[in-house]
Amino acid sequence: MLKIVVCVSGGGTNLQAIIDGIADGTITNTEIVGVISNNKNAYALERAKKAGISAVCISPKDYETREIFNDALLNGVLSLKPDLIVLAGFLVNIPPQMIQAFRNRIINIHPSLIPSFCGVGCYGLKVHEKALARGVKVSGATVHFVDEGTDTGPIIMQKAVEVMQGDTPEVLQRRIMEQAEWVILPKTIDLLANGKILVEDNAVYIK
Numbered sequence: 091m092l093k094i095v096v097c098v099s100g101g102g103t104n105l106q107a108i109i110d111g112i113a114d115g116t117i118t119n120t121e122i123v124g125v126i127s128n129n130k131n132a133y134a135l136e137r138a139k140k141a142g143i144s145a146v147c148i149s150p151k152d153y154e155t156r157e158i159f160n161d162a163l164l165n166g167v168l169s170l171k172p173d174l175i176v177l178a179g180f181l182v183n184i185p186p187q188m189i190q191a192f193r194n195r196i197i198n199i200h201p202s203l204i205p206s207f208c209g210v211g212c213y214g215l216k217v218h219e220k221a222l223a224r225g226v227k228v229s230g231a232t233v234h235f236v237d238e239g240t241d242t243g244p245i246i247m248q249k250a251v252e253v254m255q256g257d258t259p260e261v262l263q264r265r266i267m268e269q270a271e272w273v274i275l276p277k278t279i280d281l282l283a284n285g286k287i288l289v290e291d292n293a294v295y296i297k
């Protein structure tokens with residue numbers, strides 16, 4: 091059984107897709123052992139509670155320095171003894187010691203086709219604003235392993251989504267969530283839980 095911790099900051103629709111995927115059998119061999127939010131008002135915390143999953147808030151605001159927060163976050167994760175950490179809209183820089191402790195065991199969902207519209211400062215609605223400003227006809231989502239860079243880790247899965255004329259950032263964001271994020275994040279977790287993903291020299295192979 092793959093034990094996962096899901097880290098969230100906001101609405102938690104990706105968390106919900108994981109909860110639903112486990113319930114309906116799209117995701118097998120997987121248990122969510124905890125949800126961690128950096129934001130006490132995140133609706134994702136409610137979703138976790140409704141599903142009977144233990145959920146905590148670990149916020150940088152409650153710690154004197156970033157280092158102390160980083161330790162608290164790592165300890166919070168370690169106390170849950172996960173096999174995999176899933177960043178599902180988690181707007182916190184992952185501390186280097188956590189990346190080292192969980193090399194190729196942290197995945198992130200990004201709402202564009204990496205390497206487009208990603209990197210430092212490119213998150214949330216900004217991703218879709220940039221895609222629309224550039225006039226791309228196709229965008230999408232990417233699930234990747236987390237390394238020391240921002241959105242630079244090995245790519246596991248991507249799904250393209252059409253950009254329509256007249257799209258606003260909000261409309262495009264929603265379409266990418268529905269058609270890509272809520273599909274490829276659960277699928278990736280299922281593949282990982284069933285030993286079907288191999289990482290070699292930064293390249294990912296699906297067996």
Ligand code: GRF
Binds near residue numbers: 179199200267271
């Ligand atoms: C998603 O678009 C995700 O790709 C991005 O943040 C958003 C989180 O949405 N990293 P939600 O909290 O899962 O609803």
